[in-house]
Amino acid sequence: MEQPVKISHVIFDMDGLLLDTENIYTKATQQICDRFDKVYSFDLKRQIMGMRGDEATKTIISQLELDISAEAFSKEMEQSIPDMFKLADSMPGADKLVRHLSKHNIPIAVCTGSNQTNLALKTTKHRDLFTLFHHVVTCSDDPEITFGKPHPQPYHVTLSRFDEAAAIDPSQVLVFEDSPNGVLSAKAAGMHTVMVPDPRLEDQYRTDADMVLDSLELFKPELWSLPPF
Incomplete structure (x- = not known):
């Protein structure tokens, strides 16, 4: 990876990236599919990861x-x-990274395909962690968002809600995502991306990210001109 410009702001996806909720969605979806003798395969799951709830x-x-x-x-x-x-538990390394960035006054936000109701449920065990974010955008019910990921609109809207947003260069924003749709959305918005995919995700769906990691625990902030741990 070439050394990117200095990162000024960081945006996180939530499901499967900050919180271990993807398996919950899979289990609940398969329960419905069972009635129709259908299998909710990982291939189909890959297609909808990151989408707004209604689109998925x-x-x-x-x-x-x-x-x-x-x-x-x-x-x-x-x-x-x-x-x-x-x-729902946090994903490995998520709590440490979020608290580290907050401690060093790096503006951070969340851009999730979820809605406000589910956000409240998923963060039940993580209330204090989510107070550290400048804002959280829930794409499924946000009035400004008409297109979900992989469209760039979710990340455009999330960027616009930072303080002095007009002065922020999108290329100085780092996005953490676990899904191909999320990566495409962030890249289309002109941002850098670190992908932490499901280990089952095939290599061809990992190529659009600037960096791919097996876990947030492996992230080295200094590689992105951010304060080291």
Whole structure:
């Protein structure tokens, strides 16, 4: 990786990156698919990772030809996962990195495909950690967002809510993502990306990121002109 310009701001995805919630989504989705004798494969999961909730639901129904409306599917998901969300743990290295950046006054934010209701549930065990973020953008119900990832709009909106946003150079923003759609969204917005993918993700879906790590625990801030641990 070539040495990038000095990073001034950092944005994190949430599901599968900061919080270990992807397995919860998988389990709840497969429970619905079981009724139709369909398998929610990792290949399909890869396609929807990072999408807004409504877009992901429509894609699953279409790809698997499920005889269920998007509204009914979403309602079932909402009924089955709240208790599981409340128990979500942080991903390895996430807590340490967020607190480190906050301690050194690096402005940080979250850009997630989730909605406000699920955000509150998922962060039940992490309230203090999420107070460190300047802001959190929930793409599924944010009034300014009409396109989800991989469209650049989610990251454009997230950037716009930092203080003095007009003066921020997108190339000085570092985004952490776990999904190909998220990486494409951030890159389209002109930002640098560090990808921490699911280990099952094939190599061809890792090539768009500036850096790929097996875990946030392996991230070295000094490589991005950020204060070292």
